[in-house]
Amino acid sequence: MHAYLADWLSLIVRWFHVIAGVAWIGASFYFVWLDNHLREPPDWKKQKGIKGDLWAIHGGGIYEVAKYRLGPEEMPHKLHWFKWEAYSTLISGLALLFAVYYFGNPGYLIDSSKLALSTGGAIAIGMGTLAGVMLVYEALIRSPLSRNGLAFGAVLFAILVIVSWAMFQVFAGRGAFIHVGAVVGTIMVANVFLGIIPAQRALVGAIEKGVEPDAQVVLLAERAKLRSTHNNYLTLPVIFIMISNHYPMLYGHAHGWAVLAAIGFITAFARHFFNLRHQGITRPSILVVSAILTLALIWAMAPARPDPSQAENVARVDDEVVAILVETHCQACHADKPAHPAFQAPPAGIVLGTLEQLREHADQVYQATVATEYMPLGNTTGITREERDMLGAWLRQAE
Structure with missing residues (x-):
């Protein structure tokens, strides 16, 4: 239940953060665009203290925008x-x-x-x-x-x-x-x-x-x-x-x-x-x-592609070894019902409960676990470089 509520908290805060960011950055982009598109106004506007103006159409209406050098003769109420x-x-x-x-x-x-x-x-x-x-x-x-x-x-x-x-x-x-x-x-x-x-x-x-x-x-x-x-x-x-x-x-x-x-x-x-x-x-x-x-x-x-000429020299990795490796280092999170307390569902929807499922996601697993060493998260399971290499060799065998 803790992980479930944590996911909802993260979702709501992230949603609000994105909305706020869109509003802020959108306003920033608009005002920079506005400043860069202001043109010299006619004399009668200059006499009112207007520095630049522009005309625009949006939402079914025409807008007239003016920027004062300092401000209007009387400050607006709002x-x-x-x-x-x-x-x-x-x-x-x-x-x-x-x-x-x-x-x-x-x-x-x-x-x-x-x-x-x-x-x-x-x-x-x-x-x-x-x-x-x-x-x-x-x-x-x-x-x-x-x-x-x-x-x-x-x-x-x-x-x-x-x-x-x-x-x-x-x-x-x-x-x-x-x-x-x-x-x-x-x-x-x-x-x-x-x-x-x-x-x-x-x-x-x-x-x-x-x-x-x-x-x-x-x-x-x-x-x-x-x-x-x-x-x-x-x-x-x-x-x-x-x-x-x-x-x-x-x-x-x-x-x-x-x-x-x-x-x-x-x-x-x-x-x-x-x-x-x-x-x-x-x-x-x-x-x-x-x-x-x-x-x-x-x-x-781009990750380096394995040299085909060296593939024959790589010892074949048994399915049983990889099954144990995946069970030890991957299945706490990537299971139908993750045992890891931080997840209610498998990250990215990737389930690695069987070797067949591992083959289906071979590219993603290789990238995250072997090439970048990003997985397991924080390496909390203590996977070694040798184990990563074995997994990589098996995934190449499965291609």
């Missing part, structure tokens, strides 16, 4: 603030982190072959990393480095690569991936809470007082714009990490941290194409390069 989408995404994401990784299945997070961690130790490392990177980012964005966009981006990317590498030294691959995503998400929400919203409040305060924004307000506004730009480039990498837990070929790779770094660079670079396109600049070469880099990554990650 002014919509976009902040709770970000806050609810972080809150639900942290709840999911605790429910699934810290207090859920320990195999998702802890790999004793890397570091034998207690739950408290894992929480301390995870939360400490989130807070530490956020503080470093805040120091950088308030420094002169923020005036050089390319240099700042390079430094931030280097920091995230280091974080990715460090997480893979202490956590299992899946847990490492999700913590890098949590770091990126925390930076994005901090941008909203510590920069964008305070800048907006300062601007509204100046307008309500009927005074020109002072230098401090202008500086806050400039940094808020920069923070918004950073968030825009971080959206695709963080979305990728959100869905990556379904693909152990990524986080189960021997160099999973480098895979994550490569994907982060590729997705952020691809986002640059759309940001330029919104400004009327079309550079398809960016997408071409992104596609080539993706194909190169797929090729580099």
